[in-house]
Amino acid sequence: MVWSTRRRYRMNEMEIPEGWEAEQLQMASSVEIPTEGGYVPQEGDRMVAFDIQYEGDIAHVAATSFLWGGEKEAVYTAGMEVDIPYISGYFCFREGPPLLAMLRHLEAEQVTPACLIVDGHGLAHPRLFGAACWLGDKTGLPTLGIAKDTLVRFEGELAEERGSTLDVVVGDECVGHVLRRRDGIRPVYVSPGHLIRLDVATDIALQLPSKYRIPDPIRWADQAARARAKGEHLANTRECGTLSL
Structure with a gap:
C-alpha cells in the first residue's frame, strides 16, 4: 500500500501566519535524534503521556x-485558552503550548518525568517537526509521538x-514506523521527537500496556x-484548573 500525502484539509499558503514556516524549520534544526545512545527507559522511570x-x-x-514497568500514578486534567487556529502541518x-503548560504545572507539583509521550507526531512530519518535536525542543526531555x-x-x-513494522519515509530518511501493537489490530504511527532513537521509541510504543490499539x-x-x-469529571482524575504560560 502507498499512503497518499493528500490531506482532507488543505490551507492556502497565504493563510499560514507569517513566520510560522521559518520558526518551524529553525526549531527543527535544534531537534536531536541520536543514531546511538540516547534515552533508554529504565525500570521505575516516570513517564507522562498527553492528549x-x-x-x-x-x-x-x-x-x-506512570512508571515504566510499573503502574499508573495519576491522570491530571486542566484547561487553557488557545487563540491559535488549526492548520494542517x-x-x-496550537498543540504545543497547552502541553508545555500542563508539564510545567506537573513539575511544580513535583511530578518530574524522564520521558514524554505525545498523542501525535514527532519526526514523521512533512517538515520533520511535529508536536512531539516541539515539546521536546522546549523542555529538553526525551519525547516521542x-x-x-x-x-x-x-x-x-x-x-x-504484533510487533510488525513498516518504515515511514520523508525524502530518503526513515523518520518513523507503522507499528502493529496487537495481532490483527490497526497500527499506530510512532516517531521520535527529541533525544531518543527511533528503535527505542518503537519499542516503548510496543511495550506500553493495553489490550486495545492505543x-x-x-x-x-x-x-x-x-x-x-x-x-464531566472522571473518577480518580485530578483537576488542575486553568493553565497559562
Missing part, C-alpha cells in the same frame, strides 16, 4: 503519569503479527480530556 481535546477556544489537556503551534494517522507516506503491506496511558488521557471537554 488534548478542543471545545471552542479551550484546550482540555490531560496527562497520565503546523499543529505544533504515537499517532492514530500518518502525515507522510509509507509503502508495503504490514504483517498482521496504549493505555494515552487512552486514559484521551478519555479524561474528552470528559472534561463535555463538562
Whole structure:
C-alpha cells in the first residue's frame, strides 16, 4: 500500500501566519535524534503521556503519569485558552503550548518525568517537526509521538503479527514506523521527537500496556480530556484548573 500525502484539509499558503514556516524549520534544526545512545527507559522511570481535546477556544489537556514497568500514578486534567487556529502541518503551534503548560504545572507539583509521550507526531512530519518535536525542543526531555494517522507516506503491506513494522519515509530518511501493537489490530504511527532513537521509541510504543490499539496511558488521557471537554469529571482524575504560560 502507498499512503497518499493528500490531506482532507488543505490551507492556502497565504493563510499560514507569517513566520510560522521559518520558526518551524529553525526549531527543527535544534531537534536531536541520536543514531546511538540516547534515552533508554529504565525500570521505575516516570513517564507522562498527553492528549488534548478542543471545545471552542479551550484546550482540555490531560496527562497520565506512570512508571515504566510499573503502574499508573495519576491522570491530571486542566484547561487553557488557545487563540491559535488549526492548520494542517503546523499543529505544533496550537498543540504545543497547552502541553508545555500542563508539564510545567506537573513539575511544580513535583511530578518530574524522564520521558514524554505525545498523542501525535514527532519526526514523521512533512517538515520533520511535529508536536512531539516541539515539546521536546522546549523542555529538553526525551519525547516521542504515537499517532492514530500518518502525515507522510509509507509503502508495503504490514504483517498482521504484533510487533510488525513498516518504515515511514520523508525524502530518503526513515523518520518513523507503522507499528502493529496487537495481532490483527490497526497500527499506530510512532516517531521520535527529541533525544531518543527511533528503535527505542518503537519499542516503548510496543511495550506500553493495553489490550486495545492505543496504549493505555494515552487512552486514559484521551478519555479524561474528552470528559472534561463535555463538562464531566472522571473518577480518580485530578483537576488542575486553568493553565497559562
